[in-house]
Amino acid sequence: MNLVLELRPPESRFYGSWRERLETVARLRRPDEVHALCEQAYALGVRTVLAVLDDTIREALIAFQRWRDVAVWAVLPNMFAFIRDLTDLGMVGAARSRFLRLTPAAMARTTLGALGALGAIRRRDFVAGALLVADMEMAALRGLRVTRLLLHPQLTEIALAGGLPTLFTELATRAARQGIEAGIVTHNPVRGAAVLGADLARFPAVIAPCNPLGYKMFPDREACEALFRSDPGRFFADEVTAGGSVVVGKALAHVEALGLGGAVLDVRAVEAAYREGRLDGGTASRAV
Amino acid sequence: MSTPAPLRAAVVGAGRMGMVHGHLLQIHPETELVAFVDRDTGLAAHLASQGLRAELYPSLEAAYAETAPDALFVCTPTHTHLPVVREALVRPVHLFVEKPVATTLADAEAILDLATRAGVMHSAGYVYGHLPVVAAARELLAAGVLGEVLRFTAHAYVSEVFGEKRGWFFQKELAGGGVVANMASHLLFILGWFFGPIRRVVASTRSHASAVEDSAQVLLTFTSGVTGLLDTSWSVPGTQMLDYGLTVDGRRGTLVLGRDRILLHLLAAAGGYEAGWNEIHASALPADAAFDVSPHIGGEAFYRQLTTFVRACRTRTQPFSSLTEALNTQRMIDGIYASAASGQPVDAP
Numbered sequence: 001m002n003l004v005l006e007l008r009p010p011e012s013r014f015y016g017s018w019r020e021r022l023e024t025v026a027r028l029r030r031p032d033e034v035h036a037l038c039e040q041a042y043a044l045g046v047r048t049v050l051a052v053l054d055d056t057i058r059e060a061l062i063a064f065q066r067w068r069d070v071a072v073w074a075v076l077p078n079m080f081a082f083i084r085d086l087t088d089l090g091m092v093g094a095a096r097s098r099f100l101r102l103t104p105a106a107m108a109r110t111t112l113g114a115l116g117a118l119g120a121i122r123r124r125d126f127v128a129g130a131l132l133v134a135d136m137e138m139a140a141l142r143g144l145r146v147t148r149l150l151l152h153p154q155l156t157e158i159a160l161a162g163g164l165p166t167l168f169t170e171l172a173t174r175a176a177r178q179g180i181e182a183g184i185v186t187h188n189p190v191r192g193a194a195v196l197g198a199d200l201a202r203f204p205a206v207i208a209p210c211n212p213l214g215y216k217m218f219p220d221r222e223a224c225e226a227l228f229r230s231d232p233g234r235f236f237a238d239e240v241t242a243g244g245s246v247v248v249g250k251a252l253a254h255v256e257a258l259g260l261g262g263a264v265l266d267v268r269a270v271e272a273a274y275r276e277g278r279l280d281g282g283t284a285s286r287a288v
Numbered sequence: 289m290s291t292p293a294p295l296r297a298a299v300v301g302a303g304r305m306g307m308v309h310g311h312l313l314q315i316h317p318e319t320e321l322v323a324f325v326d327r328d329t330g331l332a333a334h335l336a337s338q339g340l341r342a343e344l345y346p347s348l349e350a351a352y353a354e355t356a357p358d359a360l361f362v363c364t365p366t367h368t369h370l371p372v373v374r375e376a377l378v379r380p381v382h383l384f385v386e387k388p389v390a391t392t393l394a395d396a397e398a399i400l401d402l403a404t405r406a407g408v409m410h411s412a413g414y415v416y417g418h419l420p421v422v423a424a425a426r427e428l429l430a431a432g433v434l435g436e437v438l439r440f441t442a443h444a445y446v447s448e449v450f451g452e453k454r455g456w457f458f459q460k461e462l463a464g465g466g467v468v469a470n471m472a473s474h475l476l477f478i479l480g481w482f483f484g485p486i487r488r489v490v491a492s493t494r495s496h497a498s499a500v501e502d503s504a505q506v507l508l509t510f511t512s513g514v515t516g517l518l519d520t521s522w523s524v525p526g527t528q529m530l531d532y533g534l535t536v537d538g539r540r541g542t543l544v545l546g547r548d549r550i551l552l553h554l555l556a557a558a559g560g561y562e563a564g565w566n567e568i569h570a571s572a573l574p575a576d577a578a579f580d581v582s583p584h585i586g587g588e589a590f591y592r593q594l595t596t597f598v599r600a601c602r603t604r605t606q607p608f609s610s611l612t613e614a615l616n617t618q619r620m621i622d623g624i625y626a627s628a629a630s631g632q633p634v635d636a637p
Contacts, residue, residue, distance in 0.1 A: 011447060011528045012584065014547045018443065018533060025526045080528040080584075084448070124334040153583045161311035161581055162339020187580035191315075215571035218588070219578035242571040243548050 001252065002262030003279075004073070004207075004236060005041040005270060007034065007061075008052035012080050013267075028267070034060035037267060040274040042068055050185070050207070050264060052078050052152065053141065062143045073148040073183060073205070074141060076134040079155065098136040106139035127167045130155050134171070148205060149175045150183040160191045165199055172202040183207065187216055189235070190223045203234070207264055210237035211246055212254045225258065232259035241269055248273050249280035295382075295598050298323035298357040300372055302331045302344065305386050305413070306363035308581060310340045312590055313361070315579050318598045322355040348375050357381055359601060366469075367462045370395045377406045382601045386413040388473050388621060389614045391464035393637075396618035400611045409600045411593075411607050412614035414477035416532070418589040418596060420573040425534075425545045426482055428552065433559040434538025440516030442479065444472040444532040445524040453498045466500025468493065469621050472520035475532050479518070480616040481608060482536075483510040489623030490633045497523050506624055529585055 010028040015021040027033050034057060038049065048071045049064075051057050061072055085097055102110060113135060114121065120128035134151065149171060151159070159167040172182040183205035186192050192208075193200055200206070210228065214221030216239045228235045240251035240263050248269050255263045265273075273279045297313050299306045302324050313321040324335055324344040332344040345351035348360075359382040362372050369390050373383065383403050389412050390396040403410040416422060429437060449458075449467075456462040463470060480486065488509040493501035503521035516536075534545040541554035552566040576595070577588035593609070600607040619636045627634040 009528065011526055014529070015531075016546060016549070018445070018531065021526055021531065084528075120337075123337070124331075126334065126337040126339075128337075154585075157579075157581050157583060158307075158311060158338060161315050161579065164339045187583045191579065211571075213571040214575060216580070216583075217575075218580050220575065243569055245569050245571040 001256055002048060002236070003041075003044065003046040004048040004050050004262055004264040005038065005046045006050045006238075006264045006266050007037075007057050008075070009054045009057070009078070009080065010267075012052070024267075029056055031056050031059040031063065035063050037270065038064045038068075038070075041265070041270045042070065044270065044273055044279050046265065046270070047071065048073060048262070050150070051075060053137070053144075054078055054081065058141065058144060065145055071147040072144055073150060074138065074144075074146045075150045075152050075185060077137045077152060077155075079152040082133060095133065095136070098133065098140070101140045102136065103142065106142075110136055110139055126159075126162075127164060127170065130159075130167060131170055131174070135174070146180060148181045148183045150185045150205075150207070153185055153187065156184060156186050156192075157188060160186060160188050160195050163195050165196050168196060169199050169202065172199075181205070185238070188218050190219060190227050193227055200234070205236055205261065206234055207236045207238050209239035210235070210255060210258065210260065211240055211242040211251060213242040213245060215239055215242035215245070228258055228260060233261045235260045237263045240264065241266075244268060252279060292318070292602060294318055294320040295359055295601055296320045296322045296355070296357050297359040297361060298325060298342075298351050298355060299361045299363055300325040300348065300376070301362065301364035301386075302326040302328070302335055303363060303365075306361070307335070307338060307340065308590060309361045309363060309384075309594075310335070310342070311338070312579070312581055312594050314340065314342075315581075316591065316594050316598070317578070319594065322357050323351040325351045348372075352379060359384065359597075362386060365456045365462055366464045367391050367456075370398055373399045373402055377402050377408070380406050380408050382408045382597075383410040383611070384413065384597055385410070385611065385614075387415075387477070387614070387617075388464050388469045389611060389618055391461065391469075393618050393622035396611075396615055400615050403611055409597075409604065409606060410611040411597045411600065411609045412477070412611055412617075413593070414474055414609060414614065414617065415586045415589045415593050416474045416530075417477055417481060417609055418592040419547075419570075419587070420575075420592075421545065421548060421550055421568070421570050422478055424568055424573055425543060425550050428543060428550070428559065429482055429536065431559055433540070433552070433554070433561065434536065434543055435540035435558075437483070437512070437514050437536055437538045440479070440483075440514065440534060440536045442475055442516060442518045442532070442534045444475045444518070444520040444530060445527055446471055446522045446530045447525050447527050448522040449497045449502050450523055451497055458498045458500055460500050463500070465621065465625060466493075466495070466498060467502055467520050467522040468504050468506075468624050471522055471530060472504065472518065473617055473621055474530065475518065475520070475534070476620045477609075477614065477617040478534070479508065479510075479516070480620065481613060483514040484512040485510065485616055486620050486623065486636045487511045488633055488635050489620060489627050491624040491627040493624070493628040501628070504624060504628070508620065
């Protein structure tokens with residue numbers, strides 16, 4: 001099974017307690033700690049990292065990719081950072097701060113790309129704005145070898161609610177232009193399949209919750225599993241331990257039985273499995 | 289049995305929350321989004337680009353004339369809620385008002401009075417009250433699993449304000465306050481729902497980054513006799529989403545409520561739970577939401593909130609999240625600011 005480590009800024013996760021939050025955030029704010037976590041995941045057989053990127057995670061992954069042949073699937077944009085910048089700096093300020101992080105060559109490429117969408121950006125077109133921000137964050141990922149692009153779930157769910165296949169197909173087109181692929185990460189895969197129709201085939205990885213408890217599976221477990229069974233290799237299981245309620249070994253067995261393309265493991269699941277030295281062990285990954 | 293006609297709803301205010309509600313109204317099988325209302329009609333293209341298909345009207349009058357909604361979602365800046373509700377209730381539409389309901393207790397009372405006199409169903413947008421674990425915790429307390437509830441401690445933190453901030457959200461007269469009115473009010477609503485009407489508040493607030501209060505420490509006493517402490521700040525590093533927690537002590541044990549689970553420690557078996565530690569995780573609770581519009585903030589609670597409101601309108605029964613319950617929250621907010629300003633305990637009116 002293709003195992004995927006999920007990384008995102010530690011401040012954007014939920015924790016069992018405030019103390020657990022402080023300890024984990026302090027630890028995973030350090031690139032060397034993130035790198036060490038990646039090594040643990042690698043030892044367990046993980047060969048892909050799904051990452052919402054910030055400076056710490058980017059630095060850690062660049063170092064990790066120097067030693068290990070791992071794929072990085074980038075989730076763009078870093079939505080929480082973008083929302084914070086929107087509040088502090090406004091739309092123009094948020095875009096400007098991202099633009100200024102680019103190299104001169106990337107600035108020129110982004111400017112050229114944005115010229116064609118100037119009217120849409122002026123009209124505050126959702127798809128054009130989302131893609132521009134994603135483009136700028138993608139251009140800032142220098143040094144990182146990214147093999148798949150995915151939109152942040154906060155954007156994805158809004159686009160799926162609004163029935164906007166264009167956002168996804170445009171992303172797939174942009175990814176193809178760079179010689180890579182696009183994916184989808186969502187809590188609403190059934191809605192995603194309905195919105196995208198035949199275009200779903202353009203996304204070789206659709207990441208969605210899949211666990212034996214139906215946790216976070218919308219609209220329900222039955223509908224999600226029916227979709228997964230229709231094309232199992234395309235789907236990657238997220239939330240496999242149902243928030244730590246299912247032991248990692250049992251969670252992966254469930255994914256395997258459905259024949260899915262792979263499983264996404266969060267930090268807790270990887271650390272719990274690494275402590276045991278195996279993925280098929282019986283330790284629950286939830287801290288108390 | 290025939291399927292009831294969908295609840296036809298309009299959204300006033302095309303900002304972030306207005307768009308979230310618009311999407312849910314469009315996707316929920318029991319509702320239909322019929323109009324947006326915003327003075328800035330230039331937003332029409334922006335709404336359409338998000339797939340929000342309802343027409344944008346510059347006034348309630350125009351929206352009413354064309355669409356005759358059954359319900360109205362008030363998602364404008366807080367200081368406009370009362371005038372919007374006053375204008376809205378020229379016809380008897382059911383009301384959903386985003387939180388906080390008003391910038392002052394007097395305005396919140398006036399809003400509730402208008403809705404009551406109009407005879408409509410109403411709800412406030414304290415979305416975290418609709419999370420399955422919160423509802424389960426309330427059921428445990430109501431069932432007396434902890435025995436007599438004695439005290440609680442609570443926190444609500446988020447990493448948002450570390451320097452000067454601009455916009456209406458950071459002006460007290462427009463937003464009703466800072467972290468207390470706009471973030472901790474979610475938890476205040478839950479506390480009121482759990483413990484009943486507020487009796488007395490003692491509070492200290494501090495502004496260390498923005499023009500409104502950025503942190504507060506509050507001692508709350510409810511008429512039920514329950515007392516407890518709330519610590520809140522939006523200037524705490526480490527959490528991009530609202531991190532809240534509530535620990536309730538009773539004569540028979542302790543309940544710890546987090547985002548996705550309840551830890552229950554009982555001195556003796558009760559209510560089907562064993563003595564010692566019990567865990568109730570969200571994954572073990574009934575899942576009745578069909579769409580997750582915001583996985584990281586609020587999650588399925590937004591969908592459940594809408595379902596609760598729709599069912600209330602259909603059955604003509606006020607929901608637990610009604611403006612009456614929200615008035616209790618507003619009394620706490622008002623008491624916190626009054627106590628912080630005077631340095632004295634404040635009794636609820």
